[in-house]
Amino acid sequence: MxxxxxxxxxxxxxxxxxxxxxxxxxxxxxxxxxxxxxxxxxxxxxxxxxxxxxxxxxxxxxxxxxxxxxxxxxxxxxxxxxxxxxxxxxxxxxxxxxxxxxxxxxxxxxxxxxxxxxxxxxxxxxxxxxxxxxxxxxxxxxxxxxxxxxxDELAGGFERATAVVAGVEFAKEWANRPANHATPTVLAKAAQSLAKHARITCDVLDAKAVTKLGMGAFLAVAQGSEEPLRFIVLKYSGAAKSAAPTVLVGKGITFDSGGISIKPAAEMDEMKFDMSGAASVLGVFRTLSELKPAINVVGLIPACENLLNGRAVKPGDVVTSMSGQTIEILNTDAEGRLVLCDALTYAERFKPKAVIDIATLTGACVVALGAVRSGLFSSDEALAQALGAAGDAAQDLCWRMPLDEEYAEGLKTQFADVTNVAGRAAGAVTAAKYLQRFTEKYPWAHLDIAGTAWKSGAAKGATGRPVGLLVEYLLTPAQAAAK
The missing domain is CATH 3.40.220.10 (Leucine Aminopeptidase, subunit E, domain 1)
Structure with missing residues (x-):
């Protein structure tokens, strides 16, 4: 338009x-x-x-x-x-x-x-x-x-607004597509299409490359599907190579049946939206292609389906993540954190100034915050404040949630270094505590968008959130540097 x-x-x-x-x-x-x-x-x-x-x-x-x-x-x-x-x-x-x-x-x-x-x-x-x-x-x-x-005095803000619209609509497009029209391979092609724009490059890793990297958690989720996994690496280079990038990690489960821990049939069609975190990363890069800010950004998308066949991962299986930590998978429907943890470890190689993962991670976050605000978790005070302020400015709201160490108690197991679930209580928090284990080498934040990424009912469809929040966060320091 x-x-x-x-x-x-x-x-x-x-x-x-x-x-x-x-x-x-x-x-x-x-x-x-x-x-x-x-x-x-x-x-x-x-x-x-x-x-x-x-x-x-x-x-x-x-x-x-x-x-x-x-x-x-x-x-x-x-x-x-x-x-x-x-x-x-x-x-x-x-x-x-x-x-x-x-x-x-x-x-x-x-x-x-x-x-x-x-x-x-x-x-x-x-x-x-x-x-x-x-x-x-x-x-x-x-x-x-x-x-x-x-x-005349609003021209700059107008350019930014229309660029954000382009990003939001790109995210909506890919989140709205049915799973058979947005497989991991097709999603990778969407990412590659962004590389036609100046300053953006895209690399796509297949199962062989992911295996070589030791991403055992990601591989475990993907093994129940006939569709091959893809690990997507997008780079936007607008600043000097020496400038540390911000890394965005988007959950790319292109369809989530729950695996062996299968979901109820009602509204399972909406699990095509389980790659909304990935879609938001694509949307941010679409906006960056328009505005060309003087920053560096990396986008990581672990993309696969979570289905069940004779090879599917089973409750009780133990896998080894890229970090070397072993994980007991007690619930195969807690798969998002499994693909994310390997991507979070991969992010270390970029020596980032900050890493933000975006995921439709837990139904518990929907119970806590509904569809108004995304859940924000962070181990870094300055990063948390910046994201909160960006959400307010963009009218793409989030709410900071706790990360007390006591919440990690339920993740302990005698069979591995950590389990992937800790029961119903504080489910959004314990999921974030799981992810935090893989983020010790950089400032990190997690956005749980399970309640805000799409609407159900008559208005069913993707919202494009939190593209606005992320763009606001990325551009605010760039604007300050330009003054």
Whole structure:
């Protein structure tokens, strides 16, 4: 979809020919003397329109406007959160099969954060998955013109917002694809497609290479599937070779049946989303390809299926990880941490300044935080604070969870160095404690996105989270260095 930023007053917006015009009204709005502003002023005075966030008034072909439909939407104090809420509500009111060109205009000058929120909300509301539909129908909305009186000073923020949208939609695309259209091999090809962009390279390791590396935990998960595993290594090189990279590790279970510890049949189709961590890493690299920041980033994706056949790993089996630690697999449905631990060990070779793993890891995190915030675990205070602040700025929220050493007690076993599960209590925490064992050589954080990576029910589909959070985190220090 094509986004454009333009300096527009309400009077100028009224002359734009489009299928729908969304007008964002803040508490500070004061009507001018032109006909359109006067119409809005009367609607506000009569109480039909309101500046309260999310309140909308739909108008059909008002005589002072070129647009076929007009929606007045309140944005309250103009914060990013309220703008996002308002645009979502306004788009729902304007949505139709004929909505190809949309104009979104701020009645008062917005902040950079508010502008970015408007772009993100418009893209999210208009997104549709079409890849495996027989008609191959295209997205209805083709172009969005965003208007603001202070457009010139917002150009940089607008470029960043549209680049994040490209990354979020790339992540959505791959997370939404059915498992037979997103096998480890196909996912690797998606990663390789990113290498056509400047500064990005991609290497893909097969089972033979992974075996040579000693990734016994990763291999154990993959051995129950006919689909071959792939270990994907993406590199974005925007800074000097001597600059330590940030490493992003994305869980790439392209379908998770649970293995021998099989999942219930209900909603098992949603386990195609179990590679949403991997999809978010791909999405971040898609955004980096647009913005070309002066940083170095590595993306690691251990990709395989977790299925069951005569070779599948069994509860009670003991495997040896790349780190040399032995693992007793008590539950084959706790497979994400098995593929991640070998990738976390592999990350050591890059001498990273930080490593962040992203995974749809535990149902326990869904119970704890629902779909609002991702779970954040970190052994490094500065890294945890930076990720939390990035989530707030990007409206891609997370919540820090504990890592007390006492939580690791349940991972002890007399048959190996560690087990892969520690019972139901504090399941999200004990999973993070397991991963922490493999991260002693660098600052580390873990994002459990099991509750935030996709939606169920009528709105079933990937959210593209936490691409926004990760991009915000990566770019903030780069921006500080550029000043």
């Amino acid at each position: 094509n986004f454009e930023l333009k300096s527009l007053s309400l009077a100028q917006a009224a002359t734009e020919k489009c299928d729908a015009l969304l007008v964002l009204l803040g508490d500070d709005y004061k009507p001018a003397k032109d006909g359109f502003s006067a119409l809005i002023g009367r609607a506000l005075k009569d109480g039909d329109a309101q500046t309260k966030a999310g309140k909308v008034l739909a108008l059909y072909k008002p005589p002072v406007v070129q647009a076929a439909r007009v929606v007045l939407a309140g944005i309250g104090d103009g914060s990013a959160k309220q703008v996002r809420s308002a645009v979502s509500a306004a788009y729902a009111a304007a949505k139709s099969d004929k909505l190809k060109k949309l104009v979104v205009v701020f009645a008062s000058n917005p902040s950079a954060a508010a502008l970015r929120a408007a772009v993100a909300a418009t893209a999210d509301a208009s997104y549709s998955y079409t890849t495996t539909k027989s008609k191959g129908e295209a997205r209805v909305l083709q172009s969005v013109l965003v208007g603001a009186g202070n457009a």
